[in-house]
Structures are given as C-alpha cells and as structure tokens.
Amino acid sequence: MAEEDLPRAGTGASGRRAARRGSGGPRRHRSAEGHPAGARRAFRRHALASDVLAPVRRHRWVVAGVALLACLTALVSYVATRPEPQAAPPPGGAPAGAGRPSGYPAIEANRTGTDPASPGLRPRQRPPSPSPSPSVTTRTPAEPPLLTVTRADIPAEVDLTAVGTRDWMHWGLDGGDSTDRKRGGSGEIVDQGGSGARRGWDGNQELFSWRDGTSERAVDRTANGVYTCGAGTGFALAVSADGELRTVRLYAGLWMARGRLEARLSVGGPTTTLRMEDPHTSRSAEFTLRFRAPKGVRLLVTWTAEEVFTPDCGNVGLQAVALR
Structure with missing residues (x-):
C-alpha cells in the first residue's frame, strides 16, 4: 500500500490498531480498550434492569421460603399425629387395643404378678385364671350307732x-287297755304289745302328772299302771331314731319276780340286758336309754318276767315312757 494511504487507513479504530501493529509498539489488553457505545448502553440497561428486579427477586425468595417452612411444619404435624398402624384382628375377636381409652397405660404396666404376659389380650383384661381344681366335698363321717342303758330309782313324782x-x-x-300320750308329740314311741293279758291297777308307789295329754288333757299325780302275770309275759316298745342323740326314760316295776330288760337297735348289733328282781314284794326303777342311730333305725325294748317267785301272779308292770 502506498504511504499516502496510511493516514486514511489509520483514521478508524481498526486503522489505528493496524498502525500500532505495524509500528511494532506495545499491545494493550482488551480490557483497557474502550467499549463501543452500543455495548455501554446495553450494559447500562442490564444494570438498570438488575436494580429494578432485585426487590422482586428478594420478595420471591421470601415467599418461597415461607411456603417451604409451612410445608415442613405440616409434614411434621402429620407425622406426629398419624395413628399407629393397627394390628390385624385375631380370628373371631376385636382388634388388639380396640376400645382402650387414650392415655390408658399398657397392660404390661398394670401386671402385678410374676407370670409372663399373655399375648393377644384385649384392653383391661388379665390373663385367665387357672382352672380351679375340682371341688371335693368333704363329708363328716356319720356318727357310729350308740346305745347305753342305766338304772336308777324313780322320783316320787314325775x-x-x-x-x-x-x-x-x-x-x-282307765284300765288295762287305756293309754294316754303327748298331744302334738313326735309319735316316735310305738307300743308293740307283748305277751300276756294286760291288767290295770292303782297301787304304784310313784305318781305321774301331765298337762299336754290326749285323751286326758291334764292329769295330776296318778298312781295307775298296767301289769302281766306269769313268767315269759311282758311288754315290747319301739322308738324311732333320727340320727341325733336321744334319751328314753322307761318307768317300770315288778312284784315277786325277776324282770329282764333288753335293748337293741333294729339294724343289729349287740343286745344290752339289765335284770332286776325282788322275790318278796314290789320294786320299781327308772331305766335310762341313750341312743343314736340313722334315720329309719329303731330302738327295740322289751320288759319281760324272766322268772316269778309265787304262783299267785308274780308279774312285771309298766307305768310310762318319755322321749327327749
């Protein structure tokens, strides 16, 4: 290129750069060079836009932060209040824990015994009690049958x-065939007869009275009784048992004879025998029989002239019998 063309070529920025390159002078960094007018305007517009939009961006970040905090709060609340998963209900029963009021302590906490916990219990239940042992009824053994006989004098008045x-x-x-007995009594005394004809008399040494009789309602101090003549004759009585200890008092006598009293229980067992005699005159006694036997058993008593000491009607006699 001609020299006259150099100024023209260097009139522009590119020309000046070319001249500097051609002149061999030092090369400057691009940052030190000036910016074109269009670039400066674009930069200013960008800075202005950044200044204007900065508050908007900050507002958006604040809103996003608040929303995120609200979401986190809701998530924590949901997790805290979510009900625990329910166990599958046992076959044929309600689900475990159903109906337990909130705050009620666990069943394990209420166990006071040392036995291991039983799984699958419902609220407020306790392990089932062990099956009770079969009850054994202990019966008091029945008292064995009892029979005792004693003899004493008859009181002057009975x-x-x-x-x-x-x-x-x-x-x-009222004679040999008459009897009186307690009105409303138990009926446990039974006259079973005996051998020999009965005869009445009024010469007993002891006197008898009552206020609750039938057929005579009240009698005061009677000396009457009955007797039978001859050896082998006499009287037979029976008294029913009821399982309790009972006392029988038999008022009997004899005249010029030996009498034999025999007592036994109808179920068998030994026979108790007492004898009394007077070969010269009359004699009387109160025989006390205490016995106990099951219901349905009877006490059997006989009073018999075992031997007489005169052909003129030696005998045994009977006045009364009482039960309590």
Whole structure:
C-alpha cells in the first residue's frame, strides 16, 4: 500500500490498531480498550434492569421460603399425629387395643404378678385364671350307732310334760287297755304289745302328772299302771331314731319276780340286758336309754318276767315312757 494511504487507513479504530501493529509498539489488553457505545448502553440497561428486579427477586425468595417452612411444619404435624398402624384382628375377636381409652397405660404396666404376659389380650383384661381344681366335698363321717342303758330309782313324782319334750306315753289311767300320750308329740314311741293279758291297777308307789295329754288333757299325780302275770309275759316298745342323740326314760316295776330288760337297735348289733328282781314284794326303777342311730333305725325294748317267785301272779308292770 502506498504511504499516502496510511493516514486514511489509520483514521478508524481498526486503522489505528493496524498502525500500532505495524509500528511494532506495545499491545494493550482488551480490557483497557474502550467499549463501543452500543455495548455501554446495553450494559447500562442490564444494570438498570438488575436494580429494578432485585426487590422482586428478594420478595420471591421470601415467599418461597415461607411456603417451604409451612410445608415442613405440616409434614411434621402429620407425622406426629398419624395413628399407629393397627394390628390385624385375631380370628373371631376385636382388634388388639380396640376400645382402650387414650392415655390408658399398657397392660404390661398394670401386671402385678410374676407370670409372663399373655399375648393377644384385649384392653383391661388379665390373663385367665387357672382352672380351679375340682371341688371335693368333704363329708363328716356319720356318727357310729350308740346305745347305753342305766338304772336308777324313780322320783316320787314325775312330770311327763317336762320329761318327754318330744313324746311320751302313759298306761292304765282307765284300765288295762287305756293309754294316754303327748298331744302334738313326735309319735316316735310305738307300743308293740307283748305277751300276756294286760291288767290295770292303782297301787304304784310313784305318781305321774301331765298337762299336754290326749285323751286326758291334764292329769295330776296318778298312781295307775298296767301289769302281766306269769313268767315269759311282758311288754315290747319301739322308738324311732333320727340320727341325733336321744334319751328314753322307761318307768317300770315288778312284784315277786325277776324282770329282764333288753335293748337293741333294729339294724343289729349287740343286745344290752339289765335284770332286776325282788322275790318278796314290789320294786320299781327308772331305766335310762341313750341312743343314736340313722334315720329309719329303731330302738327295740322289751320288759319281760324272766322268772316269778309265787304262783299267785308274780308279774312285771309298766307305768310310762318319755322321749327327749
């Protein structure tokens, strides 16, 4: 290129750069060079836009932060209040824990025993009690049968109402065939007869009274009774048992004879025998029999002239019997 063309070529920026390159002078960094007018305007517009939009961007970040915080709060609340998963209900029953009020302590916490916990319990239940042992009824053994016989003198006066609180009988008030007995008594005394004809008399040494009789309602101090003549004759009585200890008092006598008293229980067992005699005159006694036997058993008593000491009607006699 011609020299005259150099100024023209260097009039522009590119020309100046070319001249500097051609002149071999130092090369400057691009940052030190000036910016074109269009670039400066674009930069200013960008800076202005950044200044204007900065508050908007900050507002958007604040809103996003608040929304994120709200979401986190809701998530924590949901997790905290979500009900625990329910266990599958046992076959044929309600689900475990159903109906337990909130705050009620666990069943394990309420166990006071040392036995291991039983799984699958429902609220407020306790392990089932062990099956009770079969009850064994202990029965008191029945008292064995009892029979004792004693003899004593007859009191001068006997009150049959007081002595025979359960039952009593009296013979001979109106002759050999008459009897009186307790009104409303138990009926446990039974006259079973005996051998020999009965005869009445009024010469007994002891006197008998009552206030609750039938057929005579009240009698005061009678000396009457009955007797049978001859050896082998006499009387037979029976008294029913009820399992309790009972007392029988038999008022009997003899005249010029030996009498034999025999007592036994109808179920068998030994026979108790007592004898009394007087070969010259009369004699009397109160025989006390205490016995106990099951219901349905009877006490059997006989009073018999075992031997007589005169052909003129040696005998045994009977006045009364009382039960209490």
